[in-house]
Amino acid sequence: MLNRLCGLAVRHSLRDREVRGSIPGRVKPRTSKSVLAPDPPSVWHYGFSANSGRPGVRIIRKKIRRRRRRGGGGGGGEKEEEEKKKKKRRRRRRRRRKENEEEEEEEEEEEEEEEEEEEEEGEEEEVAVIINNTTEKKTTKQQHSVC
Structure with missing residues (x-):
């Protein structure tokens, strides 16, 4: 009985340590194929x-x-195809976002340029000129031409 227990213990230690030989000083235990x-x-x-x-x-x-x-x-494989599709979708989304951001930046720049042009045109002061008791608003350039 004791020998059997020792044999089992040795067999398990063999499997755990990946030792595939006899231990010195002992008889090599009978091992089943499943252990090796x-x-x-x-x-x-x-x-x-x-x-x-x-x-x-x-x-x-x-x-x-x-x-x-x-x-x-x-x-x-099933999963690989799904993963490829997901990657493609992500790439498309990123591209769209980048394109949209670039378009928005271009639009903002155009708006800023238009505003600057309007400001330059709007620098002509409006002056009220009284002609024959009627008030008419005219720009400075027009006023100079009238005078």
């Missing part, structure tokens, strides 16, 4: 060889997700 196999078959399917060391679970999951996304083999 680095990963379950579902992982082998995604391109890991049976005798490569145990890759981290995170890495495995990451690679499996990537495979699903890209759709290994003939058919294209």
Whole structure:
């Protein structure tokens, strides 16, 4: 009974430490294939060889997700196509925003120029000129021409 327990403990320590040999001073425990196999078959399917060391679970999951996304083999992955569409939409939105901003800036510049021109024209003072008891508003240039 005690030997069996020791064998189990050694077997688990072998798996945890990735040791694939006998421990000095002990008889090599009988190990089943499941203990020595680095990963379950579902992982082998995604391109890991049976005798490569145990890759981290995170890495495995990451690679499996990537495979699903890209759709290994003939058919294209579902998620990848959706992601491409989303990226295209984002790019279009950014372009539209930039174009709109540029147009607004151009319009503002044009308005400012028009206002400046109006101000220059508006600098001619309006002066009330009394001719024959009727008040008429005329600009300074007109007033000079009348006089």
